[in-house]
Amino acid sequence: MKEKNYNKIINESWINPINQEYLENIYQKYLKNRNSIDLFWKKKFDNFEQNKNINKKQINFKKNSFFLNSKKVYKILNFFRKKGHKYSNINPLNKKNYKKKKKLLNYSYFNILNKDINKKISIKDNLNSIKTFCNINKFIKWLKKKYCHTIGFEFSHISLKKEKKWIQNYIEKKWIKKKFCIKKKKNILQSIIYSETFEKYINSKYPGYKRFSLEGNDSLIPMLHETIYFSIKKKILNFYIGMAHRGRLNVLINVLGKSSKKLFKEFNGKNFNNLNNGDVKYHLGFYSKIITKYGTGKLNLEYNPSHLEIINPVIMGISRSYLDSLNTFDTNKVLPIMIHGDASFIAQGVIQETLNLSQTPGYTVGGSIHIIINNQIAFTTSKINNMRSSYYSTDIAKMIESPVFHVNSDDPEACIFSIQMAIKYRIKFKKDVFIDLIGYRRNGHNESDDPTVTQPLMYKMIKNHPTIKNIYSKKLIDEKIITENQIKQIISNYRKILDSGSIVSGNYNFLKLIPIKKNKYINKNIYKKKIKKNEIKKIYKKVNTLPKNLNIHPLVKKIYSDRINMINLEKKLDWGASETLAYAYLLKNGISCRISGEDVIRGTFFHRHAIIYDQKNEKKYSPLKNVKNGKFFIWNSVLSEEAVLAFEYGYSLRNKNILTIWEAQFGDFSNVAQVVIDQFISSGQEKWNQTSGIVLFLPHGHEGQGPEHSSARIERYLQLCSKKNLNLCIPTTASQIFHLLCKHVFNKRTTPLIIFSPKSLLRNPLSKSLFSEIYKTNFKKIIFNEKLLKNKKINKIILCSGKIYYELFEYKIKFNIKNSLLIRIEQLYPFPKKEILKIFNYNNINIKNVIWCQEEPQNQGSWMYIKNCLEKILYKKISVKYIGRSTSPSSSTGNVYVHRFNQFEIIKKVFEK
Known part of the structure; x- marks a missing residue:
């Protein structure tokens, strides 16, 4: 037989290391008795036996396989699936270290002998189709593209096989191969240009003002555009966003469609549309309607204080409220989007509490999309061992077995891929997904801060690092998708929009943004019905x-x-x-x-x-x-x-x-x-x-x-x-x-x-x-025996609230005390001024003593508040005496006998003449 005919035989799909054990068993049976096996296999092995010495090559399933041992193959494959993220190009400021680490991953690292480097490799994917590689180098190169590129996929901590298999299949089938159309690439670039131009515009218009710039993580803007567009395409129409101050102004203008006119009024301090004290501009929320060719959605950026991560459970609560209001509980009707900072995400305990809520039946929302704006620095702290005790800031996500995608912010297309993958995973498995958007912070914590004081080397590197806009612009120019003049025109047109105070309604896949006002709900006053x-x-x-x-x-x-x-x-x-x-x-x-x-x-x-x-x-x-x-x-x-x-x-x-x-x-x-x-x-x-x-x-x-x-x-x-x-x-x-x-x-x-x-x-x-x-009856703000107002013997009013009333009442009855009127205040705030005054102004009673009695220590409870309220309405004509426990740094004793003794002494003292 000619060599090419021989090669044709050994390259048949059934000779595969995946099937090796099975084939060896059949072959051993064949050697013992060729008639004991199926006719198909008998013919195959007869053919091999006749030609096994051609060119001095012998087929032996155990010793001289033309395929690399399957155990070794899957050991390498699993290494990249589990640890590839640690060798990925995910840090825009650390490319040298990435290249060093990536170079280490060669065939010798995996103990592959020289005699085996040209052996073929065969793997079976999750859909049972077989993929072959001509040698180990090709195999490792393919794995590096999938698992060591600009996305580090972290998912080995997930215990459910169906989830892991879905992730593996998605990465190995679609990552790198997925190509975006020209229009999509232009849209991505436009979003990045808008982001960078906005930050520069605000800086020139209001130099030194706090704006908490997004620069260094500008890919967030096209990511949010894609989140909205891709989700609406999947029939998700309601979005609730929670984020702290980093990049918030940029998101308000470029994602939610807040007009620059309104924002500039806030910078100028001229936004006096309401009588409330208000809040700083980078805490404010905004609501928009989003119109796309696939449908119309609602986008809600919720108000958030400076307590960075506390907004996350609030977002979940809003989302759950919407889901519970539906006739059918369908988590694909809503998408919570939570945007975090890397340092706060790992450091603040409310994150652990929120994640712990995420899969419990009373609080689940079918998963949230988390984007961590990872700028590798917390105010002035950048050393990892000072910020956390874990490898990644996202390691807390492992507690709920959610996948984490670590993405290089300098690669906007990788960012868009990760968003699409995250949304598909969330829809399918109804779980949270985390995208660790790794970039940097181009300026200080705020714009009046100089970061070179504490991070001189880091900021020297940042100063020499090209912006995301420049990196992606060059890429598209090289691909002949856009020209430098067209980029300049986009910048010019965008600045005109900002100058005019108009709404930025981006061209991202026909996303049109219309600001809306929240309607105030007024309850029907059913309570007035009898x-x-x-x-x-x-x-x-x-x-x-x-x-x-x-x-x-x-x-x-x-x-x-x-x-x-x-x-x-x-x-x-x-x-x-x-x-x-x-x-x-x-x-x-x-x-x-x-x-x-x-x-x-x-x-x-x-x-x-x-x-x-x-x-x-x-x-x-x-x-x-x-x-x-x-x-x-x-x-x-x-x-x-x-x-x-x-x-x-x-x-x-x-x-x-x-x-x-x-x-x-x-x-x-x-x-x-x-x-x-x-x-x-x-x-x-x-x-x-x-x-x-x-x-x-x-x-x-x-x-x-x-x-x-x-x-x-x-x-x-x-x-x-x-x-x-x-x-x-x-x-x-x-x-x-x-x-x-x-x-x-x-x-x-x-x-x-x-x-x-x-x-x-x-x-x-x-x-x-x-x-x-x-x-x-109805709710009573104060409760007292109205009949006693006619009793002229009343000369003492005892005010109290809570359970101590009953102890006072029982003492009063027991000792037949008739000169005291007990009043319990059931509504502390707003203070029932009219109801109290009515009693004091009653003609029949001659009040000599007014007592406030409480069981709490004097520096606690209602005393100081009540004293202030009574002095205002009584004009100091009658002084109010306090009877209760003395001041204490602790709220209560832990000794029940001490408590009972003190309680009795308080009750007794109230009725002393």
């Missing part, structure tokens, strides 16, 4: 009658049995029954309810039981789901306050036709989420004219349980109150919580509501309410 006894009774029975086939825990069964008896036997309602009735009444009136927090389903204090668990099979039953017209959601959250509260705040921003409640396990723990309370809940309306109707349940009350289980820090919330920005209430009866929640929802003015809810008071018989108080 509550009918029979109707509310029917609703009550519906949510408290359980199926007979449900195997209920004895304690829970008693709670629901007692609730039914409250109606049937006309007993008083407790807190849990009244709270549940409020949700049922709202649902009946078309208002949805969402409650979340640690252990909220059962309730920390065993009072709620919104879902009942069958004791034999753990099936869940939710009585409130039986009430139609509104949706009822209740979720036990992860053990987190900051991210969960931020999520719920975001949830409350858009869909106003819903009651959104976050409950702290103990009110004390809300201080872990203080940034959310300070920067969003209390000040969002003042800074951004952004309203929220979120409700916070903060269990509060001193029972001797220690300094972390007593105080919701009432004093801190009172300190944040101004211009009616919050409602602060401390209801003490079952009917009060019903009326408070209904009043809050149906109030036309949307304001956050802070409820200092009870603990031991949940089961105090004195806090129960008659059923008639549900349908006959």
Whole structure:
């Protein structure tokens, strides 16, 4: 047989290292008995045996294979799949190091012998098609193109094989090979030109002003354009963006279509369109409508304080709110886009909390697209070991097994590829994807900062490094796609748009941007309608009658049995029954309810039981789901306050036709989420004219349980109150919580509501309410015995709030004290001035003493606030005396006996003459 005929035989597809073990078994059978195998294989091996000595070549599957051993092949392949990102050209400032590392990866690095370097290589891809290479060098070259180019693909930490296979197949089939059309390349270049020109324009117009330039990571702009365009093509039409200040002005102008006229007014300090204090220009949000040939979408850049990463759970909450409002929960209707800084992303704990939320059922949004603007420096810190303890700033993403694409910002086409791949992955697997956009920061942290003071060598390198615009322009000029004159014309036209104060509506694949205003939602004031006894009774029975086939825990069964008896036997309602009735009444009136927090389903204090668990099979039953017209959601959250509260705040921003409640396990723990309370809940309306109707349940009350289980820090919330920005209430009866929640929802003015809810008071018989108080009364800002106003013996007014009222009341009754009028203030802010004055102005009583009594230390609680309010309305005619615990750096004692002794002494002192 001629040599070419022989080669034809050995090159047949069935002779492949992938099939080697199988072939060897058949061959051994053939050698023993040629008639024992299939006719097909018999003919094949007969043919080999006849020609095996041609040109002194012998076919031996074990010793002299013409293919490299498959174990070695897959070992090399897996090395590049797992570690190729560490040898990739992803750092625009470190090309020399990349070339050195890449050069190391040759056949000798993988212990391939000289005699094997010309052997063929065969691999099977994830679709079972076979790819062959003529030698090891060709194979390694191909792998370097795929895994060591300008994208470092990091995905080996993913445990699900189907996800890994999808990623591998996408990279090995499409990366490098994927070509963009001329029009697309021009669009990418135009976006980069716009980005760089904008930064230079602002710098020349307002030199030294803070703008937190994007220069060095300009590829972000075409990436966002592509995200919007490609997503709309995939029928995703709603986008929520969260980002800190780096590049924000650039995004506002070039991605959202904010007019330069508006921006320049903000630079000039002439934007006085509202009476609020406002915020700096690089914290402001913006909303746009995006028109493409594939459909029209909505783009939302949310307001963000300087607490960089706190916006991320807010974005998730807004996105989830939209998804929950749909008839069918479809995550492909919305895309959260989160833009981070490299140093803050790895350093701030809220990122870990947010990622931990991302796949939990009550908080998932079907995955977010994360873009890390990695400029390799945090203000003045650039040494990696000072910024983090991990290899990459994105290593935190591994905790949820999401892929990470490390992309060289100097290669805009790689950036666009990574975005397309990320969106496809997100749609398919409903998980977060992270793009580490590695560039640099051309200027200082802000434009008045000189970075050469702390990073002289780094900034010497940056100064000599060409901009992304110059790099990509040269590439397209070399490809004869564009000319230098055309580039100059693009710059000139763009500057004219900025000069005229117009909207930049880019030509990126026909993206047209139209700024829009958010409509304010006004609730229908259903609360003013009279509550009918029979109707509310029917609703009550519906949510408290359980199926007979449900195997209920004895304690829970008693709670629901007692609730039914409250109606049937006309007993008083407790807190849990009244709270549940409020949700049922709202649902009946078309208002949805969402409650979340640690252990909220059962309730920390065993009072709620919104879902009942069958004791034999753990099936869940939710009585409130039986009430139609509104949706009822209740979720036990992860053990987190900051991210969960931020999520719920975001949830409350858009869909106003819903009651959104976050409950702290103990009110004390809300201080872990203080940034959310300070920067969003209390000040969002003042800074951004952004309203929220979120409700916070903060269990509060001193029972001797220690300094972390007593105080919701009432004093801190009172300190944040101004211009009616919050409602602060401390209801003490079952009917009060019903009326408070209904009043809050149906109030036309949307304001956050802070409820200092009870603990031991949940089961105090004195806090129960008659059923008639549900349908006959309303929320009372203050509660007192009005009949006592006619008692001329009254000469002392005792003001208080919360559970201490009941201790004062019991002491008063026990010792038959008749000269004192007890008043509990149920609404702390806004202060019930009219209601208090009405009492003091009553003719019959002659007030000699006014006492404020509280169980909190004197430097805490409501005392300083109440003192200030009373002095204003009483004009110092009557002095207000404080009775309570003395000042303390801690909120409470942890010794129950010390607590009880101090509590008794306070109560006794109040009634001393």
